[in-house]
Amino acid sequence: MHDADLLHEREYVAGLYARLDELREEKREQLAQVRRAGAVGTMQNVSERDAFAALYEDRLAQLDAVDDRLVFGRLDLDSGEAQYIGRIGLSTTDLQRLMVDWRAPEAGHFYQATAFDRQGVRRRRHLILQGRDVKAIEDDVLDASMLTDSDSLQGEGALLAALNSKRTGRMSDIVGTIQSEQDRIIRSSISGALVVQGGPGTGKTAVALHRAAYLLYTHRDRLKSAGVLLVGPSSSFMNYIERVLPSLGETGVVMASLGRLMPGIHAVPEADPDVAALKGKLDMAEVVANAVANRQRTPAKDSILEVDSRKLTLTVRQVRRARDKARATGKPHNEARVTFVKILLRELTEQLTEIVEASNIGNNADRSYLAEDVRSARDVRIMLNLCWMPMTPEKLVSELFSKPAILEACTPHLTPEQRALLLRPADAPWTEADVPLLDEAAELLGELDPAAGRGLAQQEHDRARDLANAKQTLANMEAMGVDVLMTAEELAEQNQEREARLTAAERATSDRSWAFGHIVVDEAQELSPMQWRLLVRRCPLKSFTIVGDIAQTSSSAGANSWQSALAPSFGDRWQLEELTVNYRTPSQIAEAAVRMANRAGLVVSAPKAVREGKWAPIVDRVDPDGIVDRLVAVLPDELEALDGGLLAVIADGGLLPRAASALRGIYGHRVGSGAGSYSQDIVVISPREAKGLEFDGVVVLEPAAMLNHEHAKVGDLYVAMTRPTQRLRLIAAAPLPAGIER
C-alpha cells in the first residue's frame, strides 16, 4: 500500500466526517431553534413545532446511524474523476459532491465493474475503516495501464476481513462488500415478484435487506406513502436483523414476524406440526367462509316476536329473502348485516303499523315511533342476532376451533381425526397458523362498525390534509422568525414522507387493510399457502422480493418447490434469481452438510464456499446418556478456540432443556436463547430457532435425532450444520447420519 495514498484517503475521509458533523450541528441548531420558539405560541403552533422537532430529530438519528463505516469505496473513472461511495450522499455547502449514496445509479459500478467490463472504472478502492480512521486500502485495478510495479493487494481483502470477523449476535450490513451477483438482485426492477433462491450463507437475508433500502431510495415517490413491509420467520430473527436497515440510513421499513401480521394479535408458534400443516392448507379459506356462512342462519320455523305487547310474526321466508338480498350486496358479513337488518326491521315495522292502525281505526300511526319500538324490542334484537350475528374475527375463529358442532359443520372435507387435531379450548393462545385464518375471517366479516371502515378515498383525503398542514406549518414557522433553510415544497414533502412512514408503521400494527408498496419475505420457504394468501392481500400490486432456500424448509406447512408455493398467488408471474456463493460457512463444514443432505435424499443447491476454514467438523461419539456431559466437557475448548466469539448449541426435543440447564448451572447469564446478544456468548436453541441466524461456532447434539423423529425434516439438520462461520462440532450417541464423515 502506498503511504501517500493512505495519507490522502485519511485526509479525505476526515473531511467527510467533518462535513457529517457539520450537518449534524446544523440539524441540532435547527432543533434548538424550534424548541426555543416552542416557549411561546398558540396550541396549534405548539403541535406544529412538535412535528417540526420530530422531523429534525429523525434527520439527526439518520445522520448518527451512518457514522460507522460512513464511506467504504472510491472509484477512479476514465474521466479522471474520483468518486467516493458511502452510506449516504454528501455535498459541500456550495453543492460540490463529496460522496455518492451507494444506492445511486452511478454507485452501481462500484459493485459491478470488472476487468472485462470496466464500465468506465479504472480502479476500485475499498477503504477499510476503524472508527473514523482509514485502517487500510485495497485496490482492484481494472485498467491495466494503471498498474505499477509496487501495486499489489495488501493484507486481508475487505470481503475476507468482513467474513472472518467475530459475530455479535446481530447481523450487520454488507454495503462495503456487496458482490456483483448480489448487487444485480438488489438493484433489479421493483415490479412483480422476484424470487431469490440460494443455499445457506449465500447472503439472501443481506440481499433482502439491502434491496429494501435500495427500493426505498430509488422509488421513494411510490413507496414513501405506502411503505415497505419486511416479513421474517420469528421474533428472534427480527431482533437479529433489526439493526441493518437503520445502518443503511433507512428507518421506514415495517418489520413483522409471521406471528405479528394481524394487528393486535401476538401469536405463538404452532407447537404441533400436523396442526400447522392442516391450518396452512388453502382449503382453510373455504372453512373460514363456511364459518361465516354458518352465522347467517334461517330459523327452522316461523317465529312470534313480542313488540310493545303486540305479537309480530317473522316467517322463515322473510328471513331467507332478506338473507339472500344481503348476501347479494357482495359486502362482508358485518356490513351486509346492515342490509339484512334494515329489510327485516322495515317489514316488521309495516306489520306493527298495520296492527296498530287496525286497532285505532281512522288514526294513522306514527311510523317513526313504531320503527323505534321494533328496533329496540328485545325479541327482535335476539332474533336478528340469531339469524345474522355480528362477529369479530377472533370470536369466529375461536368458536370454530372450540365448538365441535361448528367445526364439524364447517369442515365437511376433514376426517374426525383431523377435526380432533384442530379442536382446542376457547382460551387457547393464538398461534402463527391462526393468523392467516383470522385475517381471512376479518376479510369476510368486514368492520364490526361499518362506519369505522376507512376506505382508500379517506386515506387520500387524510394525506392531502396532512400535506396542507405541513405547508401551513412552514409559513407559521417562518413568520415566527425560525430559520428553516428549506423551501415550502421540500418541507411539505418531507413532513408528508415522515407522516406517511409513521402512518405505514402505525397502520401495520393497527389497520389490517393497509396496502404496502412492496413486501420483502425472508425464509419464504416456510410460508404456508394460507400465509401467502394473507401477504398478497397486504400488497395488491404483488410487488414482492421473496428470498429463501427450498432445501431448508422445516415447517410442515412450508414449501417443497417455489412453483407449488407461488402458483396459487402469483401463477407463473414470478422471476427466479439464484445466489451461488456461500459467504458464511467454510468449505470443509459446508461440504459435510451437503453430503449429509444428499445421502438423506434432499436435493440441495450447494453454493461454493469462499473460505476453506481452519477446522474440519469434529465428531464426538458418546454413550446414550453421555451427550450433555460431553457437551459440558468440551465447551471450554470450544470457547477457547472461538476466542470470545459466539457459540450456539443446537439441539432438539428433550436434549434442548437439559443442555440449557446444565450450561446455565456453569455459565449463568452468559447462556441465552434466540439470536444471542453481546452479553450472552453461548446460546442454546432448536434448529428451527437457528434458522437464518449464524454463530462463530456450533455444537450440534445428537444429529441423528434431527433426522429420525416423526416430524423431522432433513432441512433441520442441514440448517443446524450450516450456521457456523468457523467451527462445527457434533456430539452423537446414535449412529451418525451418513455423509457427515467422508
Ligand SMILES: Nc1ncnc2c1ncn2[C@@H]1O[C@H](COP(=O)(O)OP(=O)(O)OP(=O)(O)O)[C@@H](O)[C@H]1O
Ligand atoms: N457480500 C458480502 N460481504 C460480506 N459479507 C457477506 C456478503 N454476503 C453475505 N455475507 C455474510 O454472509 C453471512 C450469511 O449471509 P445471510 O445470513 O444473508 O445468508 P442467507 O443466505 O440468508 O443464509 P441462510 O439461508 O443460511 O439463512 C452473513 O454474515 C453476511 O453478512
